[in-house]
Amino acid sequence: MNTTILATVLAGMLSGLSLIVAIGAQNAFVLRQGVARQHVGVVxxxxxxxxxxxxxxxxxGVGAVVEGHPTVLRIVTVGGAAYLVWFGVRSLLAARHPKALTAGLPTAKSSVVGTAFALTWLNPHVYLDTVLMLGNLSTSHGPTGRWWFGLGACVASLLWFAGLGYAARLASRWFAQPRTWQVLDVVIGLVMFALAGMLLRSIF
Structure with a gap:
């Protein structure tokens, strides 16, 4: 693997983690299941x-659209950058009022599976963050590079969810502190601003 490909994979991992790590219903649910050691593998x-x-x-999807309609890239990029700025502002605002995780775990496997699917596929933000944003970011690496970027994002996702679920037991006390999520939200907010700048720089 040459340096360019490695850099692209790492960019995909960083971008993927930046969008995935943000505390939300899905991550909180995976974390709770990990702490409780209930159906962690399935979740x-x-x-x-x-x-x-x-x-x-x-x-x-985004790559195909851009290849057929180059002007779409500029429109989607500006819209994506605006969304990233909004995401960053939201994270920084959330850091002002950090909250600890709460209890309330479903115990039946069917309930856990249903909740995991619902929090993943019924969340509108997942389509904006994962499909639109990562797809859009991948286009800046070219027809071939976007696949390496996507690979990096996929690896980041696998590592994140596995780590979050299986390491939650050991880190339960640390994750339960509001201060932890406050620091995390600040870091995520700053990364979102940086990504927005990278997007805009790619078209102007």
Whole structure:
């Protein structure tokens, strides 16, 4: 693997983690299941495989549209940058009022599976973050590079959900602190601003 490909894969991993790591209903659910050691493997598999499918859909779909209609790239890029700025502002605002995780875990496997699917596929933000944003970011790496970028994002997703679910037991006390999520939200907000700048720089 040459330096350019490695850099593209790492860019995909960083971008993927930046969008996935943000505290939300799905991550909180995976974390709670990990802390409780209830159906962790099933939950991790559903979230990770679903995320990979969405990433691939974004790389394929957005890439195809851009190849056929180059002017679409500028429109989507500006819109994507605006969304990233909004996402960053939202993260920084959330950091002002951090909250710890709460209890309330479903115990039946069917309930856990249903909740995991619902939090993944019924969340409108997953389509904006994973399909639109990562698909859009991948186009800046060219027809071939976008696949390496997508691979990096997929690897990041697999590592994140597996790590979150299986390491949650050891880190339960740390994750339960509001201060942890406050620092995380600030970091995510700053990364979102940086990504927005990268997008705009690619077309202007």
């Amino acid at each position: 991790v598999a559903i979230c990770a495989v679903s995320d990979v499918a969405l990433i691939v859909a974004g790389v394929v």
